[in-house]
Amino acid sequence: MANLWSRTVSFVLLTITLIGGYFAWQSGQERAALLSQIARIEKRIGSFPIVDPTLVHVRAIDTQQPLEFAWRIYLPAHFKMTNAQTFDPSGTNYYHYSGSEPSEFIARVILREHNGSMECYTSFNFSSGVSSTQNPLHLIAIREQWEHLHIEQLGKPELAKFQPNEEMPLLRISLPSELFESLKLKHKDSKSQSMTEDLLQIRFVKRAP
Amino acid sequence: MNIDKSIRTSRPRLFRLQVGLRHILLLTLCVGAWVANWTNQSQIAKLKPRLATLQKLAPELIVSDPSRIAIVLLDSKWYSELRWDVYVPSSNFQLCLAARDIAESGYPDQYENVLLPKGRYELQIQEVSQTDGFRIRVTQNEESLLDIAETPTFGSNGSSSFIRTGPSLQFDGLTEIDLLRRRFMVPVPGSPGSSRTTIGPTKGVLLWIKPN
Numbered sequence A: 001m002a003n004l005w006s007r008t009v010s011f012v013l014l015t016i017t018l019i020g021g022y023f024a025w026q027s028g029q030e031r032a033a034l035l036s037q038i039a040r041i042e043k044r045i046g047s048f049p050i051v052d053p054t055l056v057h058v059r060a061i062d063t064q065q066p067l068e069f070a071w072r073i074y075l076p077a078h079f080k081m082t083n084a085q086t087f088d089p090s091g092t093n094y095y096h097y098s099g100s101e102p103s104e105f106i107a108r109v110i111l112r113e114h115n116g117s118m119e120c121y122t123s124f125n126f127s128s129g130v131s132s133t134q135n136p137l138h139l140i141a142i143r144e145q146w147e148h149l150h151i152e153q154l155g156k157p158e159l160a161k162f163q164p165n166e167e168m169p170l171l172r173i174s175l176p177s178e179l180f181e182s183l184k185l186k187h188k189d190s191k192s193q194s195m196t197e198d199l200l201q202i203r204f205v206k207r208a209p
Numbered sequence B: 001m002n003i004d005k006s007i008r009t010s011r012p013r014l015f016r017l018q019v020g021l022r023h024i025l026l027l028t029l030c031v032g033a034w035v036a037n038w039t040n041q042s043q044i045a046k047l048k049p050r051l052a053t054l055q056k057l058a059p060e061l062i063v064s065d066p067s068r069i070a071i072v073l074l075d076s077k078w079y080s081e082l083r084w085d086v087y088v089p090s091s092n093f094q095l096c097l098a099a100r101d102i103a104e105s106g107y108p109d110q111y112e113n114v115l116l117p118k119g120r121y122e123l124q125i126q127e128v129s130q131t132d133g134f135r136i137r138v139t140q141n142e143e144s145l146l147d148i149a150e151t152p153t154f155g156s157n158g159s160s161s162f163i164r165t166g167p168s169l170q171f172d173g174l175t176e177i178d179l180l181r182r183r184f185m186v187p188v189p190g191s192p193g194s195s196r197t198t199i200g201p202t203k204g205v206l207l208w209i210k211p212n
Helices: A002-045 A136-144 A177-186 B002-057
Strands: A056-061 A068-075 A079-086 A092-099 A103-114 A117-123 A128-133 A150-153 A160-162 A168-174 A198-205 B069-074 B081-088 B093-098 B112-116 B119-130 B133-140 B143-150 B159-163 B169-171 B177-184 B204-211
Touching: A002 B002, A056 A168, A103 A136, A103 A198, A103 B002, A117 A136, A136 A177, A136 A198, B069 B177, B081 B177, B093 B133, B093 B143, B112 B143, B119 B177, B119 B204
Parallel strands: none
Antiparallel strands: A056 A068, A056 A160, A068 A103, A079 A092, A079 A198, A103 A117, A117 A128, A150 A168, A168 A198, B069 B081, B069 B169, B081 B119, B093 B112, B093 B204, B119 B133, B133 B143, B159 B177, B177 B204
């Protein structure tokens, strides 16, 4: 009797173990597949640890293209901020954003020459649009002097973290002083004379209450 | 007599001890297997939303069944451009583009088309309004596949659009698959500057994949 009881218990335990082992193997396969998909995407856009969910996180993505910039951005919940974009010296565009939920997105800034103008496409999760300038100095600097320009890109190479109410430059493309002066001497039209060393500035600025 | 007694009592004890060890071993394996499954399941529950977020951030084409068409909309790199990553399972499909007689459903008689041999394509459609006309171009790696030139005022009244978005999807390809169906609005008679949607066929941009 005891022998039968013992064998029954062993059989039941063995069955439960085999079922558990099968499920563990199956879930292990699923977990491995998910991890491999995540690793493949993160290889393209970079891994992104959210250290403090109350902070804005920004990491630059290498686009491998000279006139293209991209970032992976995390905005915390109840984020209220303004994005200021200055491309043409004649003015700055302001884009306001607020959201109750935290959000993560890819932001892009791309420059292209089109019909004699230099155009700047910006895409954030809250807005996208194109600014353009026909300033000859702009065109020449971006088209012919690209490798000599100063480029400051937030989140490159390190992940940038900052308070939502902190002012922070996202991208600044500027002419070195000597190059700026020499280009200004060559192009004495009024548009070029009104230019500053900055060709493009995109920054997070404090939002008015 | 004493010896006999001791033999009778010691045998069952030894038997119980051996069985107990086997049970303990099986129980340990059983708990191990189920704990491993529970750990995997709880990690899967965390990984799935993370993957969904990442797939939205960086869409990628997933071909689970190589006998079916797969399509995913990629990130736009310009305001008037759309890009799709497309997998075509055989050479039985064509890519079609039309700019006139676009209804809410169905397909116009007049259209440009190109054969899509089996393979993977990064298709891009650009709609450019230029001084000399309105241009609709479909390219694959900078190479032009389809091109339609229209009048400069073409598409100046706004539009309503269906764009194939969302995660990577697979289709059997037995019927047409719309990638983009944009229908331009029409001017409101007697109200300059105003436009409205129309029910019937109208100007627009229609890009679709069609079985041969």
